[in-house]
Amino acid sequence: MPSEVQKVVDAKGLICPEPVMMLHSAVRDADDGDVIKVLATDPSTERDITRFCDFLGHTLVEFSKGDELLTFLIKKKAES
Numbered sequence: 001m002p003s004e005v006q007k008v009v010d011a012k013g014l015i016c017p018e019p020v021m022m023l024h025s026a027v028r029d030a031d032d033g034d035v036i037k038v039l040a041t042d043p044s045t046e047r048d049i050t051r052f053c054d055f056l057g058h059t060l061v062e063f064s065k066g067d068e069l070l071t072f073l074i075k076k077k078a079e080s
Helices: 016-028 044-056
Strands: 007-011 037-039 058-067 070-075
Touching: 007 016, 016 037, 016 044, 037 044, 044 058, 044 070
Parallel strands: 007 037
Antiparallel strands: 037 070, 058 070
């Protein structure tokens, strides 16, 4: 697990597509290699963030699912 999270996106209580839109904005503002932590409660966010990372080439470093809380750690890809 990365030792440091540079940004946290608190999307708890929001529904699709807001969590992914907030992540997209955080990624745009992040530096290459930064780790972004996303906290969400909408179950569809699991699918949406996985697809977001696959499509754009970012790394889903870690995912955990609690009773109601989904937690993601995403590492921004290095731009070439």
